Amino acid sequence: MVDLLFKGDPIGAIEGVLFDKDGTLSHSEPHLLNLAEARINSAIELWVAGGRPESVCPPLRENLKRAFGVMPNGLDPAGTLAVASRHDNLTSMATVFCLMECSWPAAHQMATDSFNRVDRALTQAPAIINPLLPGSASLIQQLFTTGIKLAVISNDTEQGIQRFLEGHGLCQSFQTCWSAEHFPAKPNPEAVAQLCNKLDLDPKVCALIGDAETDLQMAAASGIGLVIGYTGGWTSKPHLPSAALLIDDWNELSIQVGT
Numbered sequence: 001m002v003d004l005l006f007k008g009d010p011i012g013a014i015e016g017v018l019f020d021k022d023g024t025l026s027h028s029e030p031h032l033l034n035l036a037e038a039r040i041n042s043a044i045e046l047w048v049a050g051g052r053p054e055s056v057c058p059p060l061r062e063n064l065k066r067a068f069g070v071m072p073n074g075l076d077p078a079g080t081l082a083v084a085s086r087h088d089n090l091t092s093m094a095t096v097f098c099l100m101e102c103s104w105p106a107a108h109q110m111a112t113d114s115f116n117r118v119d120r121a122l123t124q125a126p127a128i129i130n131p132l133l134p135g136s137a138s139l140i141q142q143l144f145t146t147g148i149k150l151a152v153i154s155n156d157t158e159q160g161i162q163r164f165l166e167g168h169g170l171c172q173s174f175q176t177c178w179s180a181e182h183f184p185a186k187p188n189p190e191a192v193a194q195l196c197n198k199l200d201l202d203p204k205v206c207a208l209i210g211d212a213e214t215d216l217q218m219a220a221a222s223g224i225g226l227v228i229g230y231t232g233g234w235t236s237k238p239h240l241p242s243a244a245l246l247i248d249d250w251n252e253l254s255i256q257v258g259t
């Protein structure tokens with residue numbers, strides 16, 4: 001029996017923990033802001049190259065920033081880029097083109113070309129491994145050494161998740177993951193059910209820790225025993241009303257092995 005403790009007080013016995021990645025384990029905000037800027041710049045270049053009016057470039061840039069959740073002081077932790085999949089972000093960009101009087105086929109093609117151009121540039125650059133958020137490595141080590149089963153549930157690709165875990169020497173600690181390429185992807189509660197099944201655990205004996213309200217609603221709907229919101233990963237703290245417990249610092253959590 002292993003109890004999870006919050007500031008030293010037991011909050012529940014667990015056998016598994018499901019972690020979100022971006023904004024929960026991974027300090028993703030600086031990288032995501034750079035990604036948003038690269039995608040927006042690429043979109044505007046393609047817009048102009050297609051002979052469309054340059055006069056609308058300033059409002060186009062502003063609307064794309066809003067669509068991705070880029071704010072003056074950082075990234076909206078509940079915005080499209082922070083929470084949703086690449087596919088959903090591409091659809092958001094295409095929708096902004098439609099608002100600028102573009103047909104859907106042309107808008108979708110331009111968004112696809114824009115994303116692909118940025119992807120190609122990223123594959124040619126040295127791979128970026130986002131830093132771990134402070135204190136997460138220590139908790140993962142504690143959980144792993146006491147035999148708690150760990151998994152990542154993320155809207156990143158399988159390759160992106162593996163690269164992150166490998167980059168931090170965490171592959172051995174995590175039994176498995178659930179990526180955007182799995183079906184159904186999160187935030188479908190069935191994603192949690194199937195991931196718990198892969199871990200051979202009942203959701204009731206698992207904690208899910210995430211920084212997005214959609215993660216926590218999914219966890220609650222799938223019967224996860226401990227639904228924990230993490231708010232320490234962003235400049236603007238996420239609003240997480242579905243959390244049974246909120247933590248702002250990984251060092252607030254620890255474990256106690258029962259006797």
Ligand SMILES: [Mg+2]
Nearest residue numbers: 020022023211
């Ligand atoms: Mg997240």
